[in-house]
Amino acid sequence: MGLRWTDTLDIAIELSEIHTDVDPQWVRFTDLHAWICALPHFEDDPAKSTEGVLEAIQMAWIDETD
Template sequence: MKWTDVQEIAVQLTDAYPDADPAKVNFVDLMNWVMALPEFDDDPKHCGERILEGIQQAWIDELA
């Protein structure tokens, strides 16, 4: 899974952190949580604020 797999990352974050409120997760924690996902395999240098915003929004949408 790569940074661009925003929807799949959101699904896995929902499973991995069921009690987390994605709207309140800061981007440093979000980046670390994504990199800790078992299927994630991408370079941290490929991540930026725009990607993290997309992941956060997809995670919020996943819970809606």
């Protein structure tokens, strides 16, 4: 089963492994949304994301890089 918007930590881990040179604190939500939708195992509906979901993923990503 692929990644869904609710898989916050798993998405953050994937992003941290792919975008090693990016400081997630400064990523725009539009870019974050596109990067998540482009993940190889992401299978959820892109239209189901919300600002709160994107913020949660971004915060988890920040925690992963610390």
